[in-house]
Amino acid sequence: MQEISRIPKTATAAAPAGAAPKVGFVSLGCPKALVDSENILTQLRAEGYETAKSYEGADLVIVNTCGFIDAAVQESLDAIGEALAANGKVIVTGCLGAKKDAAGDDMIKKVHPKVLAVTGPHALGEVMAEVHHHLPKPHEPFLDLLPPQGVKLTPKHYAYLKISEGCNHRCSFCIIPSMRGDLVSRPIGELMLEAENLFKSGVKELLVISQDTSAYGVDVKFRSGFWNGRPIKTHMTQLTEALGQLAKQYGAWVRLHYVYPYPHVDQVIPLMGDGHVLPYLDIPMQHAHPDVLKRMKRPASGEKNLDRILAWRAMNPDLTIRSTFIAGFPGETEAEFEYLLDFLKEAQIDRLGCFAYSPVEGATANLLDNPVPEEVREERRGRVMLLQEEISRQRLQAKVGKTVRVLIDELTPSGAVGRSAADAPEIDGVVYVKKPYEPHKKLAVGQFVDVEITRADAHDLWGDS
Numbered sequence: 391m392q393e394i395s396r397i398p399k400t401a402t403a404a405a406p407a408g409a410a411p412k413v414g415f416v417s418l419g420c421p422k423a424l425v426d427s428e429n430i431l432t433q434l435r436a437e438g439y440e441t442a443k444s445y446e447g448a449d450l451v452i453v454n455t456c457g458f459i460d461a462a463v464q465e466s467l468d469a470i471g472e473a474l475a476a477n478g479k480v481i482v483t484g485c486l487g488a489k490k491d492a493a494g495d496d497m498i499k500k501v502h503p504k505v506l507a508v509t510g511p512h513a514l515g516e517v518m519a520e521v522h523h524h525l526p527k528p529h530e531p532f533l534d535l536l537p538p539q540g541v542k543l544t545p546k547h548y549a550y551l552k553i554s555e556g557c558n559h560r561c562s563f564c565i566i567p568s569m570r571g572d573l574v575s576r577p578i579g580e581l582m583l584e585a586e587n588l589f590k591s592g593v594k595e596l597l598v599i600s601q602d603t604s605a606y607g608v609d610v611k612f613r614s615g616f617w618n619g620r621p622i623k624t625h626m627t628q629l630t631e632a633l634g635q636l637a638k639q640y641g642a643w644v645r646l647h648y649v650y651p652y653p654h655v656d657q658v659i660p661l662m663g664d665g666h667v668l669p670y671l672d673i674p675m676q677h678a679h680p681d682v683l684k685r686m687k688r689p690a691s692g693e694k695n696l697d698r699i700l701a702w703r704a705m706n707p708d709l710t711i712r713s714t715f716i717a718g719f720p721g722e723t724e725a726e727f728e729y730l731l732d733f734l735k736e737a738q739i740d741r742l743g744c745f746a747y748s749p750v751e752g753a754t755a756n757l758l759d760n761p762v763p764e765e766v767r768e769e770r771r772g773r774v775m776l777l778q779e780e781i782s783r784q785r786l787q788a789k790v791g792k793t794v795r796v797l798i799d800e801l802t803p804s805g806a807v808g809r810s811a812a813d814a815p816e817i818d819g820v821v822y823v824k825k826p827y828e829p830h831k832k833l834a835v836g837q838f839v840d841v842e843i844t845r846a847d848a849h850d851l852w853g854d855s
């Protein structure tokens with residue numbers, strides 16, 4: 391029997407008794423790599439996996455590599471070869487996993503094409519995702535009371551996927567960064583695994599949320615993570631594409647929230663073509679006048695939002711745009727406010743929320759000159775909502791006679807209430823679906839139905855399935 395010679399002490403500690411799956415572990419490299427190994431081993435043990443002392447006794451082997459100097463690269467490649475020859479099921483992680491050869495190809499995959507998966511360093515989530523994929527988790531009666539998708543407060547058929555925490559911006563009306571800190575993106579492999587678990591559990595609509603979805607990956611310089619053994623960039627576009635592909639496998643939808651109109655959002659619009667990434671963007675614009683946006687210190691305030699919106703609609707005429715605005719921000723003149731109204735007339739935002747500015751304790755906007763009196767703030771909010779009501783009425787009226795796909799949220803005595811691609815839960819309108827005439831046709835929560843729209847008001851639609 392071939393012993394795993396490079397296995398660290400922690401991995402050989404006595405494992406719990408029972409027929410749990412066994413993982414062999416080879417740890418190479420510097421102390422940072424060693425800590426990564428410890429974290430992976432801790433997680434393995436926490437999930438009930440045992441560690442194996444020999445390649446033959448393992449159900450799968452993880453090799454944590456070093457890619458620093460040539461000798462270390464060679465040692466890592468040899469260790470992978472040894473594990474492949476003796477065991478056959480090998481997941482590779484660590485610095486060498488992120489290394490490319492002179493031709494730009496993945497070095498490990500080139501030398502050892504039979505490895506199951508390769509991740510870079512500091513990739514606990516991705517490594518665990520690969521372990522779960524190739525060696526399913528042992529049943530643990532207490533932990534397994536938790537479903538793989540975790541505890542969710544949403545109905546079974548939709549769920550939120552939080553892709554990052556914190557924010558790098560410092561909008562003058564907002565105190566979120568002081569509470570939650572700068573942007574920290576979650577590893578992409580971990581997100582994909584969570585999304586897969588959610589789809590497997592019956593989720594039909596996945597709502598991507600964060601403080602700034604477009605900035606996903608900025609904090610880690612868009613480094614590559616791994617999903618299903620393939621490298622994938624920690625970037626909004628790649629994440630959206632991968633989620634869309636996954637959603638397609640499960641016949642589900644992906645909806646994007648809190649998208650700032652950075653230039654790369656243009657690349658996301660074509661991903662909305664096949665209906666799995668919904669043609670829907672929630673873009674919190676807050677204002678349209680450049681001076682107000684400057685005082686608000688808004689991200690992407692230099693972008694030409696109107697031009698962008700028109701260009702996106704030209705690419706995908708079904709695109710629904712949701713946004714929020716603030717009326718009566720400190721210093722907002724009547725002319726600046728009317729500029730906002732003109733923008734709204736042109737942009738024809740589908741779904742809009744408007745708040746009268748309200749000073750949040752600790753926000754720097756409170757120190758700005760010329761605060762707008764409360765009654766003026768409220769009056770301006772009312773004017774925005776009145777305008778929006780007419781825009782929304784017209785846009786929804788244009789859907790009468792069309793057939794739209796609806797996800798059923800709730801059954802009612804007269805039929806069901808659902809949402810189309812244009813309606814996010816809780817914040818947008820709904821589609822009231824009449825009970826089908828044919829007795830064999832049944833409506834169910836979490837089901838998609840095609841609904842012919844017969845009526846609309848300024849918020850909701852009505853139709854027959």
Ligand code: SF4
Binds near residue numbers: 560564689
């Ligand atoms: S409002 Fe501005 S600072 Fe606050 S979370 Fe959003 S982008 Fe970040």
